[in-house]
Structure formats: structure tokens, C-alpha cells
Amino acid sequence: MTAFLRTPEGVTALALASEITSGDPLAAASAMRARGVPPELAAAALTQVDLRRRAASKFGADAASMFFTRAGLEQATRAVVANRRAARLVAAGVTTLADLGCGLGSEAIAAARAGIEVYAVDSDPATAEIAAANVTALGLDHRVTVRCEDATAVRVEDFDAVFADPARRRAGRGRVFDPNSYSPPWDFVAGLAERVPRTVLKLAPGIDHALLPPGAEGEWVSVDGDLVEAAFWCGPLAEVPRRATLLPGAAQLTGSGDRKALVGGVGAYLYDPGPAVVRSHLVAEFAETVDGRLADPDIAYVYTDEPHVTPYGKRVEITDVLGFSLKRLRALLRERGVGRLEIRKRGSALEPDQLRRDLKLSGPEAASLVLTRVAGAPTVILGRP
Numbered sequence: 001m002t003a004f005l006r007t008p009e010g011v012t013a014l015a016l017a018s019e020i021t022s023g024d025p026l027a028a029a030s031a032m033r034a035r036g037v038p039p040e041l042a043a044a045a046l047t048q049v050d051l052r053r054r055a056a057s058k059f060g061a062d063a064a065s066m067f068f069t070r071a072g073l074e075q076a077t078r079a080v081v082a083n084r085r086a087a088r089l090v091a092a093g094v095t096t097l098a099d100l101g102c103g104l105g106s107e108a109i110a111a112a113r114a115g116i117e118v119y120a121v122d123s124d125p126a127t128a129e130i131a132a133a134n135v136t137a138l139g140l141d142h143r144v145t146v147r148c149e150d151a152t153a154v155r156v157e158d159f160d161a162v163f164a165d166p167a168r169r170r171a172g173r174g175r176v177f178d179p180n181s182y183s184p185p186w187d188f189v190a191g192l193a194e195r196v197p198r199t200v201l202k203l204a205p206g207i208d209h210a211l212l213p214p215g216a217e218g219e220w221v222s223v224d225g226d227l228v229e230a231a232f233w234c235g236p237l238a239e240v241p242r243r244a245t246l247l248p249g250a251a252q253l254t255g256s257g258d259r260k261a262l263v264g265g266v267g268a269y270l271y272d273p274g275p276a277v278v279r280s281h282l283v284a285e286f287a288e289t290v291d292g293r294l295a296d297p298d299i300a301y302v303y304t305d306e307p308h309v310t311p312y313g314k315r316v317e318i319t320d321v322l323g324f325s326l327k328r329l330r331a332l333l334r335e336r337g338v339g340r341l342e343i344r345k346r347g348s349a350l351e352p353d354q355l356r357r358d359l360k361l362s363g364p365e366a367a368s369l370v371l372t373r374v375a376g377a378p379t380v381i382l383g384r385p
Helices: 008-019 025-033 040-065 070-075 080-090 104-112 125-136 185-197 276-281 285-291 325-334 352-359
Strands: 097-098 119-122 144-148 160-165 199-203 217-223 226-233 242-248 251-255 271-274 302-304 313-322 338-345 365-372 377-384
Touching: 008 025, 008 040, 008 377, 025 040, 025 276, 040 080, 070 325, 080 104, 080 160, 080 217, 080 226, 080 242, 097 104, 104 119, 104 144, 119 125, 125 144, 125 185, 125 365, 160 185, 185 199, 217 276, 226 276, 242 276, 251 285, 271 285, 276 285, 285 302, 313 325, 313 365, 325 338, 325 352, 325 365, 338 352
Parallel strands: 097 119, 097 160, 119 144, 160 199, 217 242, 338 365
Antiparallel strands: 199 226, 217 226, 242 251, 271 302, 271 313, 313 377, 365 377
């Protein structure tokens, strides 16, 4: 259907679909048919326009001319992440790149725009077709070659660098968490760095640190506070053992990933480190940037006596510290007139939604509540965000 949408009839259908603002799918389809668009083409155009609108948050203005599938859009690398990766590859002297598992083409597009020649492959014919269409739509045919090909068949040694994004989903099974079930399988993916030293692997954020190839850099990336991926930078591309990158912007925290933070008492302020910081095992490095400490060696909340401005975590000004008692907590919140409560938790089995119902909140005030442990003991911290 992607090829059909690129014909003159398809282009016209897409233009008509983009003019329809009705949120009712049936009404939109009826309006398309009233303009003489065949039902199948109308449905495809309306779906594509809806996907383009959703894709704007990932691809910006490019989304208006690209092609998507629902699954492909969900898995596609955000442009801000792909652009940063491409810039880093260029800075490392990469001029040619094999993109294994190219999906809808976001990495290939970013690399090409940075001046890299890209050979992009995907084993799914429909996905490869869409990637090629996107490359053409953005005027990058001169730098990107897209093929429907098994990644394991690519002669990667012919390229300066390799980027691999193994498929982590299966039809009817959803997400795949075992790296041995990736496609291509983990033994192939992990072996790429032995064939091409400058290799980058895009992986799920929950990937085990133990799977890092020797000497590789593990990077965890968040966008607008959401953890979106892990990346293993291998060979000469590795700059530090661990990195947490917060996008947009240029905030980066680096370190060994195995340091232990100082442990002490609760202070006047609590910091909840961002997910990229936690997953990259850089909580100790973060604590050092705010002159902070942990109140429990196994809980990634950082405490300080003075306030600090930091991009790496959210700050709560502490007003109360108490052992957990539903009755006591309910009375305290009622006394303070708290009707809006932000709840965070680490190291607690309590469910925030159920607790919110049990507290029966009412009142005009807002507060932050943290369910955690201090020196091993269940603790409730109340504060102001």
C-alpha cells in the first residue's frame, strides 16, 4: 500500500485526508468516499495521515512527508537521538555505515544528513519498502541504499562502522526480553564488534550491564524524562565506561558505573535521579554533583542539606519523615488540606493508586509523598516539589 500512496492517486488521497479534521473515523471515511476516493485507498490515506500526526513528536516537520506503520513508529528512533548518534559517528571519522535492522529508516536518514554513506537493510519486505520510500521522500537517495536483506548476510567488513538495532518484538508475542530471542540473535549482534571495531548497538533500556562487550561504553538515553534506549559503543567509539544522556539538550553524566555513593541521614532535600542516571548505574556520580548521599545503600534517592539546581533529578523539599501508618498519614494530610498528591516510590511494596484511594484526599493544597526505605526501615517522606 505504501507504493500505492506514492502514485498520483495516492498523493491526492493523502492531501484530501490531511484536510479532514473530524475525529470520527466513520465520518472521515465517508467524507473521503464523497470526494471519489476508493474505500481501500481512503482507509490507507487516513491511517497514514493519522500516523504522520503522531510521528511529529519524534520526527518534527519530516513526519509530514514520511511513511509509517503503527509498530514501526513505536519502535523508530527519535530524530533527536538519531541525530546525536550520527554526529558522534562523524566526529569519530565514520564515512560509511552498515545499518542492520533499519526499520523505517530514522538512523539511516540521520547518518546520511550528517554526510555518511549508508547501506541499510531490513529482513521484512514491507519495512524495507517504507524505509526506501522515506529516504526518497527526504531526498537522500544519493547517500542511502536500502535493501530487503538478512542482516547476517551483510559483509559488514566493507564499512567503517556498523549500527545494529535487533528486533525485540515478535508477532503475537509482544516485547522480547531475552537477548537470545532477538532477531538477529544476540551471539551475532555481540560478535559484530569483533568484525568491525566501530560498532554501535541500540538495545532495550533494561539490557543487562553484564552483556557489555569488553571495553565498550554503555549509554542510557532519556528524552523529556522518558528512558528510551540503551546504546553500546564498541571499540574506538567507546569514550567512558558508562554515560547517561538527557535529551533534548546536552546534559551528560559519565562515570565507571560501579562506584558506591556515600550513605548518611535524611537531609532537607530529596532528589529522585532520572531513569537514565539510575539505569546507567551513575547514582554515586550524580550524588557527588549535588554533594549528596543515600539514606539507604540500596535505594537510589539522594539527600542533601542544601538545594541544588540539577538536570539529573527532580527535587523535593522535605517537610516530614515518618514510619508508615495509614491512619497517621491520612490525618496529617487532612490537617494540611492536601487534595493533590504526587506519589513516588522506591523500595516499597505499596501501590500508589491504591494508597491514594485509601487516603481519601480532599483539600486545596498539593504535596509530594515518597514511599521508600531509610536504613532498611519502611519510611514515608512528605514534601514540596
